Amino acid sequence: xxxxxxxxxxxxxxxxxxxxxxxxxxxxxxxxxxxxxxxxxxxxxxxxxxxxxxxxxxxxxxxxxxxxxxxxxxxxxxxxxxxxxxxxxxxxxxxxxxxxxxxxxxxxxxxxxxxxxxxxxxxxxxxxxxxxxxxxxxxxxxxxxxxxxxxxxxxxxxxxxxxxxxxxxxxxxxxxxxxxxxxxxxxxxxxxxxxxxxxx
Amino acid sequence: xxxxxxxxxxxxxxxxxxxxxxxxxxxxxxxxxxxxxxxxxxxxxxxxxxxxxxxxxxxxxxxxxxxxxxxxxxxxxxxxxxxxxxxxxxxxxxxxxxxxxxxxxxxxxxxxxxxxxxxxxxxxxxxxxxxxxxxxxxxxxxxxxxxxxxxxxxxxxxxxxxxxxxxxxxxxxxxxxxxxxxxxxxxxxxxxxxxxxxxx
DNA sequence: TGTTTCGCATGACAAATGTCATATATATGT
DNA sequence: ACATATATATGACATTTGTCATGCGAAACA
Numbered sequence: 001x002x003x004x005x006x007x008x009x010x011x012x013x014x015x016x017x018x019x020x021x022x023x024x025x026x027x028x029x030x031x032x033x034x035x036x037x038x039x040x041x042x043x044x045x046x047x048x049x050x051x052x053x054x055x056x057x058x059x060x061x062x063x064x065x066x067x068x069x070x071x072x073x074x075x076x077x078x079x080x081x082x083x084x085x086x087x088x089x090x091x092x093x094x095x096x097x098x099x100x101x102x103x104x105x106x107x108x109x110x111x112x113x114x115x116x117x118x119x120x121x122x123x124x125x126x127x128x129x130x131x132x133x134x135x136x137x138x139x140x141x142x143x144x145x146x147x148x149x150x151x152x153x154x155x156x157x158x159x160x161x162x163x164x165x166x167x168x169x170x171x172x173x174x175x176x177x178x179x180x181x182x183x184x185x186x187x188x189x190x191x192x193x194x195x196x197x198x199x200x
Numbered sequence: 201x202x203x204x205x206x207x208x209x210x211x212x213x214x215x216x217x218x219x220x221x222x223x224x225x226x227x228x229x230x231x232x233x234x235x236x237x238x239x240x241x242x243x244x245x246x247x248x249x250x251x252x253x254x255x256x257x258x259x260x261x262x263x264x265x266x267x268x269x270x271x272x273x274x275x276x277x278x279x280x281x282x283x284x285x286x287x288x289x290x291x292x293x294x295x296x297x298x299x300x301x302x303x304x305x306x307x308x309x310x311x312x313x314x315x316x317x318x319x320x321x322x323x324x325x326x327x328x329x330x331x332x333x334x335x336x337x338x339x340x341x342x343x344x345x346x347x348x349x350x351x352x353x354x355x356x357x358x359x360x361x362x363x364x365x366x367x368x369x370x371x372x373x374x375x376x377x378x379x380x381x382x383x384x385x386x387x388x389x390x391x392x393x394x395x396x397x398x399x400x
Numbered sequence: 401t402g403t404t405t406c407g408c409a410t411g412a413c414a415a416a417t418g419t420c421a422t423a424t425a426t427a428t429g430t
Numbered sequence: 431a432c433a434t435a436t437a438t439a440t441g442a443c444a445t446t447t448g449t450c451a452t453g454c455g456a457a458a459c460a
């Protein structure tokens with residue numbers, strides 16, 4: 001099978017390519033260090049499978065996966081990510097990816113997963129079963145935007161200017177976000193939301 | 201040369217081990233997924249070099265490096281890290297490590313660096329030259345502690361209880377940290393300090 | 401010894417924050 | 431058409447935050 005690898009961390013990308021290339025039935029035909037380059041390569045090389053990291057510059061792996069669906073490419077997608085954030089997993093499932101692996105898994109799982117996906121199956125890291133039961137992001141779009149800006153240190157005033165809302169409204173959104181996340185103040189709310197991957 | 205690898209991300213650890221083991225002159229004699237395990241393995245196996253990730257559970261790679269110096273082990277240290285945070289690099293240099301590589305570098309650099317260090321040399325990723333000129337952490341110990349707790353959402357009151365200080369003193373430390381980091385409020389200060397790796 | 405610095409503390413004050421009750425206009429569903 | 435939900439806004443209030451001036455004892459140092 002013909003595979004391309006998109007992963008921004010050079011060492012991991014190189015190591016995975018080298019190892020996968022040693023398998024008789026796997027050929028790594030391209031490597032990308034960001035999502036944009038990945039899309040170009042997929043367009044150019046029409047691989048069977050692309051292995052996508054999520055956190056990459058320009059376009060994330062999830063962005064790429066969604067693009068592939070929108071453009072109706074045959075290329076199957078296996079996501080490879082560090083964190084088992086519920087938000088990531090849910091978005092990946094909605095994009096119809098075929099595999100979702102954690103970088104924590106042993107390497108053997110990687111080639112096994114690629115084969116399973118190549119044969120039309122699905123492959124999900126077992127640790128992720130838990131994520132299925134994790135809470136979905138309870139924040140509305142507005143609450144997310146506001147909380148994200150708050151995380152950069154902006155005051156309610158500044159946020160209101162930024163989003164064309166009134167300062168009071170911003171405080172209401174923040175208050176609501178704090179309540180939903182069961183936090184004591186905006187800072188804890190930011191920490192909690194970040195840990196769950198709800199601000200990306 | 202006999203090497204042990206400490207890296208918490210299973211896939212990278214496995215991939216690096218496999219690749220390094222293929223080199224004729226390198227033998228990976230042990231793997232650890234956290235700093236504590238790494239120390240035990242080094243004690244048990246007395247390798248020539250240990251390859252240490254920084255961000256690991258229980259003990260970080262820098263903690264391990266400092267322990268090795270304190271215990272006067274012969275084992276040389278090569279740090280492998282994601283971010284070129286100035287704080288990390290400076291602490292590593294103070295601990296007398298022999299190599300400091302970025303996970304962004306190509307894999308070829310890894311075996312090359314191990315050989316150079318094994319032969320008594322030093323190996324530092326070229327991108328890190330920049331870090332030498334980056335600002336040193338301007339925060340005092342107290343300011344760091346206070347800011348770190350603030351980052352978890354604790355109020356000045358709660359922090360004061362935690363560190364056995366008065367609430368007023370805590371606010372003074374926070375105020376000072378905010379001034380030093382040129383931030384508008386504690387939240388921006390937390391964001392800035394985190395980005396520079398000054399809270400670890 | 402005296403002087404300076406450092407770590408910690410206090411009090412006062414303005415500004416920002418978090419909470420609530422309430423209001424309006426638009427959209428949605430029946 | 432009517433009821434309901436949603437997005438946004440306001441005002442009032444107590445609490446927390448950020449700043450600053452100042453005080454005190456211990457360590458460092460001349």
